[in-house]
Amino acid sequence: MKTPFQVMTGGDWLIVLTLLGVSVAGIAWLATAPKGTRVVVTSGDQTCFVADLDQPQSVDLDGPLGKTRLVIDETGAHVTSSPCPRKICISMGPARHSGDLLACVPNRIMVRIESPSGEDAPYDLLSR
């Protein structure tokens, strides 16, 4: 009795290899998909910075007025310095739950906390 490999034609091999390729690509796509809660920053209409909320760091974000400094730490993501006149973005405090928003309107910077599932958030929107 012949083994399966002995009866497979060239076309069969092509199909098997194609299926394998699709599977590997799918696994790679899943591996690169966002897993945790992220900090997404837009300046104007462009997304200019994306980071995991659980990775402490600070970053200077360029806007029309200058640099807005965003710090990610154990309290969440918050603005610590800004060239804007009233510093409302600093007084907004940290954003840490999915759906939370921060903005520096004069410097055109928007910060949003995103979670793929949204499950970590105790609320959907914040009234402030």
Added chain:
Amino acid sequence: MPWNRPLIIGMILLLLALGWLRTNSGETELVRSSRLLMGTIVEIVVSGQNTGQLEAAVDDAFAEMARLDRLLSRHYQDSDVTRVSQGSKGGKVAPETAEVVALGLDVARRSNGAFDMTLGRLKTLWGIDQENPVVPTQEAIAEALEGVGFRALSLEGLNLVKQSPQLMVDLGGIAKGYIVDRAVVVLKNHGITSGAVNAGGDMYLLGQHPEHPWRIGIQHPREQGGILATVQVRDKAVVTSGDYERFFEQDGQRYHHIFDPETGSPARGCQSVTVITDSVALGDALATALFVLGPQKGLELLADYPGSEGLIVAADGTLHPSQGWADYQSAP
């Protein structure tokens, strides 16, 4: 036929079926978009089954908000508000401006002037939104209050009539809410039945979230990042006004942006007010009026508005919920 051929064909069919199910499962799509408008961050979230329809609805809603902002903001030289303020007797305004003013005048009358749209000069004097705000002298405040008051402004058809030439109209306590309401109308006209429009914390919740009723966290007025309460709503507006939003400190005293028309200084009775009601414009105006009136008189006024509930945090930090507030609160 070799034995493995049906197996391979079966595998292909299975993969195709899974792919088809993934793309045609009728899964609810969520479209979320934010823009800087009206001096704040505006977020629109809509859900449905047709992403193209959702995106078109959001774009149209933002366009309507931008159009109305140009009509109602005192920061634009060609707005209705600026034009009327600069005229000696007022002037003709757009139907949308007349609509928001009519609602504002009604709240002003029923709150006995606690909500007041004639404080433009006073707000300019304090300069809360400017780079270097200062506490004005009592003489300057008295001068800014001359010729103002809710009775100094009236509406005759589309004509906004000022009793005093120097009266500067300011719709800051109601226009943002009205603009959110109009954005919701645009979404509804696009067939959207589930969504939210949130302008800096003043929001309308249309229908319900795809998975549950909308859960709205309410900012704690004294704990940065803290949540005072969480409410669950659908087809309702939620508006919060607080003394922590825009303020400056001088000699250890906090000076914020919600003014008492009687004193010409920031109102001192509350830390924050949250109102749940049927429209954001009404919620916006009521939140300001309640903040000025303080807990006791504020809740009395709120009782005159059926379907409206509120939570007032007094200046001493005590909580004053309206009678039906508990029906909405889900946590803590």
